[in-house]
Amino acid sequence: MTIFDIYYSTKSPSLLCVQVTNIKVWLYDFEEVEDKGLREFAFVTMDIDGDFTSLFTFNTKAIFVSVIVEYETSTHKRNQIMLWSTTIMKNSITRIKSHKTLNKYSLYDITNSFNGVNGTYIIEWNVIPKVGMIKYGRANSNESKFVCAFPMINNNTSINV
Secondary structure (H helix, E strand, C coil), X not given: CHHHHHHHHCCCCCEEEEEEEXXXXXXXXXXCCCCCEEEEEEEEXXXXXXXXXXXXXXXXXXXXXXXXXXXXXXXXXXXXXXXXXXXXXXXXXXXXXXXXXXXXXXCCCCXXXXXXXXXXXXXXXXXXXXXXXXXXXXXXXXXHCEEEECCCCCCEEEXXX
């Protein structure tokens, strides 16, 4: 059973693609939190395409899919923020094809400003089995990742990619 389980943990989706089409950065004033002051928020519009059919086996209950952005700043070497997620159930459609999707979750940096850093947008997934351990996977090839800079801000800024 162990060899069988390892075999299925190395499988990848047959198609993975995330493409950013627009990034808007806005200044927002936080008055109700300790860290008061202006902070940059980013709103990302992206196209997501992925076929997760190959990850479903007799033991798969669901697959949790997410899009994250990774970037590096001078003060923090590794930043990862989840932008969007969905859960694919066993008897549902196993292909995600979503256009002009906005980030579901707040996107702001711990330093209050993105400062025009490059972000790499990546699809990750967790295979949730009926029995056994949850398996983690992420897009590895450069064709499955999308690199784009956060725009510098002048009150409100938009970048079309």
